[in-house]
Amino acid sequence: MKAQIQQLLEQTVSSLKAAALIPVELEPRIQVDNTKDKAHGDLATNLAMLLAKPAGKNPRELAQLIIEHLPASTLVARAEIAGPGFINFFLDSAWLAKQIEAIAASPKAEVKAAAPAQTIVLDYSAPNVAKEMAVHHIRSTVIGDAVTRTMEFLGHHVIRANHIGDWGTxxxxxxxxxxxxxxxxxxxxxxxxxxxxxxxxxxxxxxxxxxxxxxxxxxxxxxxxxxxxxxxxxxxxxxxxxxxxxxxxxxxxxxxxxxVMGESLYNPMLRTVVEDLQAKGLAVESEGALVVYLDEIKGKDGEAMAVIIQKRDGGFLYATTDIACAKYRVETLKADRVLYFIDSRQHQHLQQAWMIARKAGYVPEQVSLEHHAFGMMLGKDGKPFKTRTGGTVKLSELLDEAELRAGALIAEKSADLPEAEKAKVIHAVAMGAVKYADLSKNRTTDYIFDWDNMLTFEGNTAPYLQYAYTRIQSIFRRVGDEAQPGPVQITAPAEETLAQKLLQFNDVVHNVAQKGMPHLLCTYLYELSGCFMSFYEACPINKEGVTAAEKGSRLTLCQATAKTLTLGLSLLGIETLERM
Ligand code: ARG
Structure with missing residues (x-):
């Protein structure tokens, strides 16, 4: 939706240039945002304010010119000037209705493929050999997996790199x-x-x-x-x-x-890399070890940071491996982007390794190496998550407990489900809850792991979203053959709000891929469910006096919502169920 308005504005800027109303050299970064208050339209841009000064015009005057030069389109019903020079767009409801029909009918809910498709390496999970997966590994595993699924869904060529700790003394x-x-x-x-x-x-x-x-x-x-x-x-x-x-x-x-592409994969390359760094004058000897000095990063004493790449005894280090690893991902895997989902405590380590790799010419400028860091998982007391006796919590035990707790929840909520189905529901709810608790928080901060907040059907949780989906499925079961989804007509405000929310899905999914932040998708799905609940309350389906046309339209809105929910959750690696 934003992209379409953006396109219209790009065309407008071109015609303003052609008419010599603004200087031809202006290349504004056109930004379109969702409005908070529907009285201000559905989308808004600050383009006129951005261009006013360089164009030597008053912002409101320029806004008027932009509106006059907007190409005719079916999607904008009208555009208005607001405040100091914002332009508000009101979407056409017939156009909106057509979009919802398209979402309901399309397997990918009208999410557009990424253009161009890139080769993207995602480094996540990365547990260590002969060690139990630790808490930071679950964060990396779950967040990395959600971003990986999203990238793949958008048509990128995705390479999963499980950089396991499988080498060392x-x-x-x-x-x-x-x-x-x-x-x-x-x-x-x-x-x-x-x-x-x-x-x-x-x-x-x-x-x-x-x-x-x-x-x-x-x-x-x-x-x-x-x-x-x-x-x-x-x-x-x-x-x-x-x-x-x-x-x-x-x-x-x-x-x-x-x-699996563990540390051992790079071991045979380390000697050559170190020799190359020496030949390029980057690595120098210092007290028998080989060191790269980085002027850009200052150590505690204000001196250039010294990164050891080979010890006196000839051994290589974690940093050496990550230098070779970056080189491999670019040269052999042909990555356009590399995303590392690693604990924030390893930030400096990565910065150093990458800086050396770039200086050595292994990673050209156009390839981005990105550290998608995350904070710690904390217990309810705000301290690092530990067992009662202070030990590391085993992931398998954590998952066992999730199943137990979900079992109690489902026994209460869905007492009449057949046993076999119940077991499936419990599993999906348990795993969904644990994953979602992690995914839904902005990953850069620490987060408090609290069973009571995640295993509940209220609030921003997986069970709530799974239930919202199931509820829509049950609407279809109740309607049976009596009515079918039909052409959409948007009349009630709640329908309009829901429809517009549905149209944001495409932008949200692309944004998750861009930023590597699945919580954006969680927030969106939660809001979408809220819009749906309000819609369903205001616009019932099985009620006397509801016309066949209204029924058909509302069922299509239900269908589009169900599709978006199940698709969105699947990108997070969370299952939905027909009944629960
Ligand atoms: N094995 C490491 C750990 O347990 C994480 C490795 C992350 N990936 C990397 N390329 N350094 O903390």
């Missing part, structure tokens, strides 16, 4: 401990508790010198490509990722084995 001790466990355990190894496994490995390493010696030897062997160490390493990766896959599947996150 800790693998020496992990291999040595895996070996020990295997020797002592007769049956097939089962590592259900990775957290305990890691802890034990570390304990042995710290307390047993013979074990530690063996572990250090294994690091060297693993790096040298030793077959036995390689196989043991692979086993650790596979066990971890099989456990994580259960979580991905449970959460309906679209990641799988083929998306």
């Amino acid at each position: 800790q693998f020496g001790m992990l291999i040595a401990y895996l070996e020990k466990v295997q020797n002592e355990q007769a049956s097939e190894l089962e590592l259900s508790d990775l957290e305990a496994f890691y802890r034990e490995a570390k304990k042995h390493y710290d307390e047993d010198e013979v074990f530690a010696e063996r572990a250090r030897g294994y690091v060297v062997k693993l790096q040298g490509g030793d077959e036995y160490c390689r196989a043991m390493w692979k086993k650790l990766v596979d066990i971890t990722m099989a456990q994580n896959q259960i979580i991905y599947d449970r959460l309906n996150v679209s990641l799988s084995e083929k998306d």
Whole structure:
């Protein structure tokens, strides 16, 4: 909707130039916004105020000229000048009605494909091997997945990059401990508790010198490509990722084995990268280590920031990997954009790695590297989210609890559903609630994880939205064959408000892709449901005196709303149900 008005205004600017009413060199950034108050029309622009000064005109006068030169169109019923020089647009209700019919009929609810389609790499989830997924991993996983789905829906070529922590010196001790466990355990190894496994490995390493010696030897062997160490390493990766896959599947996150591009992938490239950085004069020796000095970033003492890329003992670092990784994503994967969904605490690390990659010419200016940071998940007390005894909350246990709580909620709400269906509803509500609680907050801030606020049918929650969808489906079931969706006629204010809200979906989805912020879509869906509830109250369907034409029109509005809701939720990775 905004885009169409924008187009009209672009044409207007051209004709004003052609008529020598404004200077030809002006290239204004035309902005169109939704109005807050319908008395001021549906959309508004500040174009006249923007152009007034450079055009040497009074803003209201220029607004008048713009209105006079607006090309004829079916979508604008009228345009008016307001205040110091705003232009308000009132949309034509016949045009609006046609758009709603199109949304109801189109599988993509009239969301336009991105043009041009880009190759976009999304780095998200990225858990560590032999560790349980931590709380920041659920944030990255869920937010990254929603943005990935949105990008794909818009027709971009999407590459999911699960940058798992599968390399580093800790693998020496992990291999040595895996070996020990295997020797002592007769049956097939089962590592259900990775957290305990890691802890034990570390304990042995710290307390047993013979074990530690063996572990250090294994690091060297693993790096040298030793077959036995390689196989043991692979086993650790596979066990971890099989456990994580259960979580991905449970959460309906679209990641799988083929998306794994862990740190180990870049390991063979590190030596060449470091040599190249040296040859380019970027990396220099300092106390036996190799360092890149970044004048642009000042350290605590005001000196240029020193980023170590190779240690004295020859080892490479997390930063070195991310330099090689950025290079790979641009040169090999041909990315136009790379989005990193990582904890805000890693911001400086990324800035440094990227600055070096750019200086070395690995990442041209037109490719954007974006850190989509997020805050922490906090408990109800405002402190980092922990178990009662202060340990990390296992994601699988969190999901178990969600199912339990959703079970209680559904038992109350949908007592008469058949058992098999009930189980499906519980699962969808539980996972939806947990994901949505994370997705609906502006991701840049910390957020409080509170069961009572997420597992409820009231307020901005997944169950509320899922229920809104189900309710529309039940309207259709009740109507049965008696009435069919028909041509839309917009008469009541509540119909107009709903229709206009529906038309914003396209802009919202594009905005989510642009900004990497799924909460924009959550807010939109919540508002849409609110508009629907008001509409349904004001414009009933199954009531005496409602004409067949009105019924048909209202059912089409229902259909367009249901489609938008289910589509919107699916972009967030949340299921909808026919009954609940
Ligand atoms: N494995 C890291 C962690 O657990 C996240 C990796 C993010 N991606 C990256 N390219 N550095 O914090």
